[in-house]
Amino acid sequence: MAHVNDPAVIDRLMRTKGRWAIVGLSTNEWRSAFEVALYIRDTMGMEIIPINRKGEDVHGETGYKFLADVPLGKRPIDVVDCFVNSSRVGAVVDEAIAVGAKAVWLQLGVIDEDAAQRAKAAGLDVVMNACPAQVGWRIGI
Numbered sequence: 001m002a003h004v005n006d007p008a009v010i011d012r013l014m015r016t017k018g019r020w021a022i023v024g025l026s027t028n029e030w031r032s033a034f035e036v037a038l039y040i041r042d043t044m045g046m047e048i049i050p051i052n053r054k055g056e057d058v059h060g061e062t063g064y065k066f067l068a069d070v071p072l073g074k075r076p077i078d079v080v081d082c083f084v085n086s087s088r089v090g091a092v093v094d095e096a097i098a099v100g101a102k103a104v105w106l107q108l109g110v111i112d113e114d115a116a117q118r119a120k121a122a123g124l125d126v127v128m129n130a131c132p133a134q135v136g137w138r139i140g141i
Helices: 006-013 033-044 086-098 113-119 134-138
Strands: 019-023 046-049 078-082 103-104 125-127
Touching: 006 046, 006 078, 006 103, 006 125, 006 134, 019 033, 033 046, 033 134, 046 113, 086 113, 113 125
Parallel strands: 019 046, 019 078, 078 103, 103 125
Antiparallel strands: none
């Protein structure tokens, strides 16, 4: 069965302050993740955690290579925002499940029905094929 985004879940994720790990966020200013991350941090008021192959810091925030590298302490990852190719996102979703994230958000064009089902089965909220910056504009954030 095809995943359908729940508007109530989207609204809650967009409005509830939390930690967003942004997988695929690098220092490349030409990638959409670069600007969307600023929106998530500066407009939505979320803490952002860059996750990229080099573990680079982005926007003054400490970067990590893998979700498992992020120190959790008493602060879990609330949303794993996925700016990766659909063919690679299943592994990211599995990492999100393993680290105890509360939700996965697959960006525009990032679609993996099996990964979405695994996340839901593990109790995570799932948003797929949507961009928080575009959604925010529509719901007044």
